[in-house]
Amino acid sequence: MFDKESALNSVPSLYLYDHSNAQQDVREEIIQGLSAQQKYISPKFFYDETGSRLFTDITRQPEYYLTRTETRLLKRHAAEIGTLVGKDSLLIEYGSGNSEKIRILLDSLKPGIYAPLDISRDYLAEAALALAQEYPWLEVRATCVDFTTEFDLPFVSRRRHISFFPGSGVGNFNRPEAGEFLARTRRLVGTQGCLLIGVDLKKDDATLNAAYNDARGVTAQFNLNVLAHLNRAYDANFDLSLFAHRAAYNAVKGRVEMHLVSLRPQTVTVCGETYRFRKDESIHTENSYKYDLEEFMSMAVAAGFNRAEYWVDDRSWFSVFLFYSEGEGD
Ligand SMILES: C[S@@+](CC[C@H](N)C(=O)[O-])C[C@H]1O[C@@H](n2cnc3c(N)ncnc32)[C@H](O)[C@@H]1O
Known part of the structure; x- marks a missing residue:
């Protein structure tokens, strides 16, 4: 169970779900990686507390331009993103970490529910608690889950589903896996939904x-x-x-x-x-x-998204895409 249980239980707008994988599956995954000719460990194992x-x-180091550049882009375009996405949505964040970036968007998006997803359970609980206390008008439904697997949200909502995946987390997948992830997200947000995603761009070595x-x-x-x-x-x-x-x-x-x-x-x-x-x-x-704009756009189209807006910084180092998924009958 989560630590700090009484603090967590004292916030009525906060819900926590644990959908982490069985320990046995995780062990098999580790054994498989270390038995391969080129030994590997999945990056998801970086994230204990x-x-x-x-x-x-890392995000505060001067060399790590990704967070600063994406944060500036989100701040600059928050109002426009809010207008495009609309209010009262279910806002799902993949790999939410400290939930710092969502704070930039909350006032302009005014979602009905914020649903952070992360594999790092205790850190997720702590971040969700802090956010729920800071934004008492917001319902926070946090789920500990491995988003590389096929999963359903542990609750149902009729609100428009908006997925948010910042930090160029999509770059941790190889290209075919990234395509599959985009297709899974497309299915999760459904025909009225959209995906707001940060993607790091190719640049000098x-x-x-x-x-x-x-x-x-x-x-x-x-x-x-x-x-x-x-x-x-x-x-x-x-x-x-x-x-x-x-x-x-x-x-x-x-x-x-x-x-x-x-x-x-x-x-x-x-x-x-x-x-x-x-x-x-x-x-x-x-x-x-690292991606080119066109390459990432094609992957999203192949995954079933059919309309996009995007923003890049002045140096063209980082991009934020908003992909729409408009199905038949919209
Ligand atoms: C690179 S950090 C990004 C954190 C934050 N979103 C940002 O943009 O600064 C990746 C985040 O995704 C989470 N994460 C990594 N692999 C995951 C997985 N397979 N399933 C769920 N969360 C994962 C980590 O715990 C971490 O919070």
């Missing part, structure tokens, strides 16, 4: 490499925390001092790749299984795909 806090710290290798080493700590998370929650015994953070833009694949590199030959136990690492062998922990 420590990982969520470290990510918030130096800017991208700096963004994922901040001078204070916060991204390195965030990356290494995935091993600490596995140690804490999945019976692992990684020695964090024997792995190093590596992140670099792969221009051919159009993605920043993040790895943890083994500094010497070693053996690690995770979920009761033993894994050997050669010196310099890596665990691939994250991809962050």
